[in-house]
Amino acid sequence: MNGDTEHARRSACEEFLYHEAHLLDDRRVSEWFDLVTEDIDYRVPVRTTRERSAEDEFSDQSYHLKEDHESLRVRIERLENDFAWSENPPSRNRRFVSNVAVLGVDDAEIDVRCNLLVHRSHEDETSPDLLSAERRDTLRRTDDRLRLAARTVLLDHTVLPTNSLSIIL
Amino acid sequence: MSNNEATRTTDGTTPPTDEIEALIGSVGEQIENGQLPVSILHNEAVYEQERRRIFGRNWVFVGHETEIPEPGDYRQRYIGTDPFIFVRDENSEIQVLFNSCRHRGSKVCRSEKGNSSHFRCPYHGWTYTTSGDLVGVPQQRNAYQHLDTADHGLHEAPRVESYHGLVFAALDSNAPSLEASLGDATWYLDMYVKFIDMEVIGDPHRWEVETDWKTPAENFAGDNYHIPMGHKSAIDAGIGSDTATGEKQSDLYAIAEASGHSFSLYQIESEEPSFWGHPPEVVDGFHPERLSDEQYEVARKSGVTLGTIFPNLSFIHLGGTNTPEKESVGTFVLRQWQPKGPGRMEVWNWILAPENASDAYKERVYESGMGTFSASGNFEVDDIAIWNGITEAAGSVFAEQHGTTTNFTMGRFGDAAPERVPDWPGPGEVYVHGGLTDENQLTFYRSWYDAMQEEPDR
CATH class of the missing domain: 3.90.380.10 (Naphthalene 1,2-dioxygenase Alpha Subunit; Chain A, domain 1)
Known part of the structure; x- marks a missing residue:
């Protein structure tokens, strides 16, 4: 993969990120789940307002989501249950993925950063919930395709402006 | 609060006092029959009275002692909607300080958490210890010699008590003890x-x-x-x-x-x-x-x-x-x-x-x-x-x-x-x-x- 051109590598990453966003927007969560590796590490850390001099605004102990393959499977199974009231009727979500940059690459994996804006609405609401974040992903080359091996979602919110995080970011 | 004292709501209007009292009264009339007037769950006037009568009088949870383990550790917290600093002072005592400078009212603590020896107001620079004492007033010698700094520390929540690590505060100095209230x-x-x-x-x-x-x-x-x-x-x-x-x-x-x-x-x-x-x-x-x-x-x-x-x-x-x-x-x-x-x-x-x-x-x-x-x-x-x-x-x-x-x-x-x-x-x-x-x-x-x-x- 080191032999790929920089452009081809970034295109492959973009293609992956757009494809998974499309699956999630379409509520095809099981198909999305097929795109993650068995050792997936998925995190959404809690952010706090800190002074500029503070080392980090993101907690290394507290998370809105901190998932492995098994706990993600449980969430996805629950979402497909007709009694999952937070998503039945489902929220309408549109993921806008931009500013894609390849941060590092080796034979097996690509580290990639992007911006994420989720436009989320429920029922008759006319003002959407907007969730804004940076994603830090590790994509792994497997036999047939790229898969998501790690994702950290760095939210721009300390107080979440949405009723619940019953969606994948 | 007396009936004739105007209660301002968030949009500046005065709620119709009799109607609120009647709605509150209707809860008392119906609750023993197992009926709850649902309007109390979404009513501006009720909400404004809750801020005063419930969150302004009762013991309200502020935080857990282990959130601020070291002297100088602090967290911003709210009693109802009022801003306070939950802080462990230099003597390891827990303080719940009103997050508002005694000079013009700005927030002296704007970070959600951290560790600090002092809180300094960003407006004119009045500076307080973690116990709330006023220890710094710029130009004090020229313009504020008359100021009794001992009387101008940050306001404190009138009552602060811990129940085995759970720290509560009450804005009403006449509230019964926390233990009596629990x-x-x-x-x-x-x-x-x-x-x-x-x-x-x-x-x-x-x-x-x-x-x-x-x-x-x-x-x-x-x-x-x-x-x-x-x-x-x-x-x-x-x-x-x-x-x-x-x-x-x-x-x-x-x-x-x-x-x-x-x-x-x-x-x-x-x-x-x-x-x-x-x-x-x-x-x-x-x-x-x-x-x-x-x-x-x-x-x-x-x-x-x-x-x-x-x-x-x-x-x-x-x-x-x-x-x-x-x-x-x-x-x-x-x-x-x-x-x-x-x-x-x-x-x-x-x-x-x-x-x-x-x-x-x-x-x-x-x-x-x-x-x-x-x-x-x-x-x-x-x-x-x-x-x-x-x-x-x-x-x-x-x-x-x-x-x-x-x-x-x-x-x-x-x-x-x-x-x-x-x-x-x-x-x-x-x-x-x-x-x-x-x-x-x-x-x-x-x-x-x-x-x-x-x-x-x-």
Whole structure:
């Protein structure tokens, strides 16, 4: 993969990120789940307002989501249950993925950063919930395709402006 | 507050006082019949009076001592909607300081948490110690020699007390002591915070929701009737408590009227100790000598237990897991329903673990708590989706015009399902088959009604 051109590598990453966003927007969560590796590490850390001099605004102990393959499977199974009231009727979500940059690459994996804006609405609401974040992903080359091996979602919110995080970011 | 004193609302208008008092009065008239006027869950005038009569008079949870372990550690917190700094001062004393400079009122602390020796106002530079003393006034020699700095420290919450690590404050200097206000609830709280040295893990989850703060306070007071329907999806997925998933058989005891507070305790009758799902090596670190024999026996049999401390602090101590493949752990989740406007609240959610447990165990406690009760919690997300609908109905003209009520009559008027337990070892009015009574929720609304009187009842 080191032999790929920089452009081809970034295109492959973009293609992956757009494809998974499309699956999630379409509520095809099981198909999305097929795109993650068995050792997936998925995190959404809690952010706090800190002074500029503070080392980090993101907690290394507290998370809105901190998932492995098994706990993600449980969430996805629950979402497909007709009694999952937070998503039945489902929220309408549109993921806008931009500013894609390849941060590092080796034979097996690509580290990639992007911006994420989720436009989320429920029922008759006319003002959407907007969730804004940076994603830090590790994509792994497997036999047939790229898969998501790690994702950290760095939210721009300390107080979440949405009723619940019953969606994948 | 007197009738003729104008009460300003957030948009500057004066609410029609007689109508609010009539609405509050209608709660008192109907609550004993199990009817609650739903309008109180989404009404600007009621909300404004709650800020004053409930959050301005009662003991309100501020934080846990382990959130600020070192001198200088601080967290911004709110009492109702009022900004305070929860800080451990240089002498290791806990202070709850009004976050507003004595000079012009700006916030002196603008970071959510941190460690500092001082708070310096960004406006003109007045500087305070972590005890709130004013120690720096720029140009003092030229222009402020007359100022008695000793009299210009940061205002403090008039009353601050800790109950085994749970720090509460009251804005009313005449409030009874915290222990008197908790009253019979201490018998139950002791099983969590006295028996076990608890520690907060990291930072609280915070998220804003279109639900009145009273709705979840009422729910955690004892709505065990909603679990099979409201949480079916999570239970079907095999997660949550061992009692909810049917992993363990239990009897549910509803504890109403514990000095205005309420609890629900799932009790597992077995030789094998339960202790909310904590394993023996963790239980070894608990302190039986701090409990009575009766309390210890209830703790030993405890599966899930939950409750609400009036006004807006709830908890759930859950033996369970976030994935069926992983071992159950005991997770203690504290939640505060913070008022943010009529029909709006911000949820604050802390996950706690026994202090002396291993790091690996604490991590599992965190994951299990987050996976069940948090903004992404597989149980919580469905609650909130349902509660939002109440807010819409509560704000309706129809409900106002017709005095629409919601129903709290389960197990009353001759229905035999909930049985009073005469020989329960602890205080309160205790019912077995506790999922089939609304007495806990009625306790919450009685406390609300009493607290909403014009003059405090003391």
